[in-house]
Amino acid sequence: MSAPHTPDLATLDDQLCFAIYSANTAINRMYRPYLNKLGLTYPQYIALLALWEKDDVTVGALGKRLFLDTNTLTPLLKRLEGMGHLTRTRDPKDERVVRIRLTDQGRALQGQASDALACVHAMASEADVDLKPWIEALGHLRNEALKKAQCAGG
């Protein structure tokens, strides 16, 4: 461990972290004009993706799906509630739990977001990339990184 210097690995363009970091912000920017029309931020859109797939879930369950904690999710969900896209109600059977349910308005957003999807696929075809294996591999990478993060004492 602690090799003194690794010049061949230290350059920015050779770093996986920068590649993913900058690709993420770039895709965020690509989505932005479409999401602005809907009044949504990128993380709000991601959360809605999960809810469009399955709603009537607890904050904790949604957080596990998105790999986010309540300190991030609660304010985000409150904003989506304020816009009328979902409801946050305490579960009568267990008052600790808050259940998230989409409103009709929130469900209707899914159709309006199709322009963004079309843009992603246009980009993928222009970049000559088949998305499916990419998405799979990135998911695998994420799980490995999370495993490392756990054992390192995160």
Added chain:
Amino acid sequence: MSAPHTPDLATLDDQLCFAIYSANTAINRMYRPYLNKLGLTYPQYIALLALWEKDDVTVGALGKRLFLDTNTLTPLLKRLEGMGHLTRTRDPKDERVVRIRLTDQGRALQGQASDALACVHAMASEADVDLKPWIEALGHLRNEALKKAQCAGG
């Protein structure tokens, strides 16, 4: 355009945006314990990666390298300056320009960050992934996304 519904594409796990979004946060978390030891945040580390490769650059040039604007970089660089890792000095020939130069202390951090690099490579080998083509492909994807972001009126 504007297809009413695309259920086969709308699931979270089929989305490139979520795959990259969650992979990025996962890698951030993997780095965190190592960077905490150095008192650095993830974006600060990314900026230092660029500066270790080439310093004595303007804020604007560094921003182009990192795909970030001054509204993000200036406060970040001020914090790194406050820690003593770099200096920010106005160029006497053009007082608009601020030149960023690493201190010896800032340069010495590169060696101390090798544990994080080792962790990334351990993860890559455990995930059975050859990093090089990945990093290249992600860079290509980033450039295509930025192109889309530009023309869409970013």
Added chain:
DNA sequence: TACCGTTATATCGCACGCGATAAATAAGGA
């Protein structure tokens, strides 16, 4: 010199992401 447009950096407000902490409820044992 004054004026004007451009360029480089900085500032402000808002929404994340997260470590740390708090508050409320539930579950189980004496």
Added chain:
DNA sequence: TCCTTATTTATCGCGTGCGATATAACGGTA
């Protein structure tokens, strides 16, 4: 019942990202 512990959600502070705006300095023209 009371007490203790665990679980779930919420709150606070700080550091990004970024749109919008401001400030300062340069370049060119008259």
